[in-house]
Amino acid sequence: MPKVLILSASTGGGHNSAANAIKEELVALGCEVSVVDAIESASPILNKIVSEGYEKSAKYVPVTYKAFYKISSGKSRKEDLDVLVRRIIGRKILHLVNDFKPDAIIGTHPFPMMALTRYKEQGTINVPVVSIITDYTAHTCYIQNSVDAYIVGDVDVSYILKNSGIAPEKIHPFGIPINSSFLNTERVNTVKKNLDLDDKFTVLVMGGSFGAGSIKESLMELLSSRYDFQIIVVTGRDVKLKAKLDELVEIMRPKKTVRILGFTKDVPELMTISNVLITKPGGLTTTEAIIKGIPMVIPYYIPGQEAENVDFLLNNGLALKTFKNYPLVTIIEILMDNPERLNEIKERMLKRSKADSSLKTAKLTLDLIESFSNKGQVSDL
Template sequence: MSKKVLIMSASTGGGHNRAARAIKEELEQKTIDGFNIQCEIVDSLKLVNNTMDKIISRGYEKSAIYTPKAYGSVYRFSETSLVSKNEFKGNLLTSLMAKKFKKLLNDSKPDLIIGTHPFPMIALSTLKKHSDGSSDHGLHLGDHHNTIDVPPMISVLTDYTTHSTWIQNEIDYYIVGHEYVKELLAYEGVDTEKIKPFGIPVEKSFLSNREKEEVLNELGLSSDKLTVLLMGGSFGAGNIKETLEELLDIDRDFQILVITGRNESLKEKLEKKLATHNHNKNICVLGYTNKMNDILASIDVLITKPGGLTTTEALLKDVPMIVPYYIPGQEEENLDFLSNCGAALRTTKKYTLSVLLKVLIDDPSRLDMLKKNIKSIRKFNSSQNIANLVEDVLLSMN
């Protein structure tokens, strides 16, 4: 009989779902006792309630774009001792999720659960904690005698940092992006045997790419010029308009590719700005694209906000980063990781984007140094290693 794995994700930013797809791709190639592993991705917030999904997913998106400081304040508060680990289990969202997941587990009967987002893992940890049919401690999960079997659980952290929402006693393994993150979890009291620094998973197709000349020519850019890519994540967050203006005024010879993601309004504003701004740069403005594997392999410098998956993809393609903006919280901590590893430059009041980029253009050895540091920290084969771990856990249950 085939084994079944549920991957619990959520649509707050693009990274959680992309990591889930990467894991699913590898897992479905595995066989146990002659049967392929069945794998299903569950969008956890949509499962709970479409309205809840819109409030949380769009709320994250809107706060990222319009009120990043407020988002950062909430993030930091939830890390304080006032909101300690395992204290998220009694809130309304957790209760709603736990009820829905109880039905999901009864219907689906998975052999193992993987989470690429902390919210569903909190709810599932709640269920596991009370799976002996004891009191629901105010969670009102239904009939106490209707016990539920919660299988082994693996959390996949999609940023280069930790947060107390990820840390639950009921989690069997944590997959993290780097040994630094393993140390952060260990400092929080997680057993080091449970922590696997495999890296953040990306889909296998991302690792292949077309030739640089072909890709840049398609975009109307030259393969002979230094190419700077400016972007701000899947929904175009970050001060892209102001950053582009700064790039246009730099007195060096380079070309610019801007990707605005799904933010059509931003794309229109940039195109209007370029029509009126006097400059001598070759520029291409793109909206959403599914060719990031080709594009990242064809550029020289990436100017971006440091989301977990964006950061991982840049590392895998050897692309040095300059980070002039970020969403306070996990992205700020991703930037701390990149800076400590010498894989990215961060702008400051004095060390502006203009100053940093001019030095990289004038002294290519600086770019080479960043690339060397990137090579020392990037992690290939994350999805395969996760799939191997899942296989080992499932075999141990036979």
Template sequence: MLRVRDAHAPRLLILSASYGAGHDQVAHAVRDAVLRLCPAADVPVWDFFAAFVSPWLNRAVQRLYLTSIKHWPQGYGLFYRLTGDIRPDSPFQRWLNSLGADRLLGAVTRYRPDAILCTFPTPAGVLSEWKGRGRVRVPLYTVITDHTVHSQWIHPHVDVYFVSSPEVARGVSGRGVDPARVIVTGIPIRGGFREIPDPQRAREALGLDPRLPVVLVMAGAFGALGGVPQIVATLMRVPRPLQAVVVAGRDRALAARLEALVRQSPVPMRVFGYREDVPVLMGAADLLITKAGGVTTSEALAAGLPMIIYRPIPGQEEANTAYLVAHGAALRARNAEELGTAVADLLARPERRAAMARAAWALARADAAERVARVILAGLAGGTGEPSAGDRADGRGGGEARSGTGAPGPGHGSRRRPGRGGPAVGSAAREERAPAPDGPSHEGRTGVAPGSAGEQGAALAEGREWVGRPGQTVALRGDGA
């Protein structure tokens, strides 16, 4: 038995992808929020590419993605632009919608979710295709994880889009989506950002000097920020008192290189690997140097932390940067010289840091995950699942879902469509089971421990079934059970 639960409890399936850590972080933030609001819910998170497309292809694409953004960002930017206006009925999009489609449909049919949420665009396209054919009839939600919109996020049978801002909402509706189907919630982030630690306590927890301003450098979960050694070297030359914390993520080679650098530094510096306590890190900091990922920047907004975006890569990061700079929450540094100037200026001008902190708080939506969870759970409870007047992005009620944001927070003072053939998921035929899709063992593919909720996707894709009827427990049963 993988997991025992009440068979009447709502089932929300979340589909993500591990290209960068942001999509997975959003998925788990929403899952955690749903479980806080409805502890009986079943909320597995499935890695779409690893479980349903190909484990080796997934690993190859991950490496290609990280290599391109580190060493050939212009190539990544070109790909982003070339795919920016692809129509949903184009041959390329239809091909994308075929990736892992049969295996995913088989697993979804066996699991029988009450709703599906996608935090990555490709599974949303696959499921939109199946909804158009009438094979999936449960609500399909998408969280757009950047401060901009790209054509890959837009699919005709997605029921609701959760977006970061009114600007993104207008971008989605400008691509032909009914504005009433777009809800401004913010980008879901981990729950710890609802209460940012006091700076002094955060610094004590990290072993930092409470008297010196803290510059935090975040290289991303996989060390994807380019030029981190140059950033460190630049901070050594800034003519202002400071201390630095550099988070290298899971890139051990980068961490080792940085450790060698900081041993020669006249400036106090600490190097960390991957950290989960990001609210503490941001709580301790006066200034953040980072790449322009949607999740990290949303976390910094919630912390009221001024940002310097260093060498944003062409594509969504450029667009994210433009949004943050336009609203006064960030500066852009294209090279080490601009970075050094910006750091020195902000450290010398606490009033400017305070203005940037206020701008960040004005954009922040630390409760985004809970807002997404409430809309979905309202639908599963028999409500419409639609936003209230104040949550809509169609011009009725201000176009945004917000509560208690925009004011200085804790921390730094300075700162269903019918279709053809086959039983449909969510239809009256939901008790019928589709044939088990073929596929290799899930071992080494899903990246989750046996017995965890994330194993459900791979298990169902292999033909092991979730069995149970109303009033009974639900168990994962293998072929010999």
């Protein structure tokens, strides 16, 4: 039975989601799989800095996160960061590998890959390493010559990697892995009934797993429209925001149907029910929207990788972005009055949809294990 170690991290929801999606497919193919929050396991202190630092800076002081993202993108800074990460978590990541003795390693966050690089180059680790890039861009942290395969969200990202010196044969534009259950539509009518929604135009507002973005402002703007549509707001884990919005709706008593939800597992159903998604463009949310074919409107985003996700979406006609002369309400009203615009975006999204990335990634991993075995490259760890 092949053994696969998946190294993830809890910075946003995309890394763990991709890890678990791939695990599901590998297990179905007969593998023994261990998913480890690599940064938390190797260094709780670094994990607190990285995970909480990302969440708080992205949510409250995005200019700080933007500055860090930009500085760390430089070649010299990237080399410094490589060394720093290896010093902090390198040996503990190596211990994880030695304890589990995997036949392959998959990483859904760049830091574990950075920590493994030197050991891979030295031959201490002689198993295939697969790196999953969970955004529609590629920060320089992901660029490691010792990685055997890169899984990217779209062919556009392939060019970013190739222009960064990665060999084309290592790059696989399978899409960002998502759980196969996301495609299940059996509960759509149940969710719709539970929320007491009808068949009118529906706008879904989200801000990621921790509720980042100007969700309150977006809701207020939507409620100012004279057009008749219903609104679903998902605040994620932000309990305080949900309480504020519940109070706001109670005070305003709008004529529009408004449903305020906290963390929910019904996002697949909500995307199926809705006509438009107002959100920040995280890698996971973007992937889910493309697969569901729900046009995106972007009024807010976290500087850094999400800004580059916006570039990808706009360049490919997969989303609309608010501007001074195109505020949120104007865009929604345009789309309601011109449904062909919605359909055009939806058709483009469905053409770019890659719902089988998890399975393709699992099969590629098994192929790499077999290839390494045939070459006599796999050693006992």
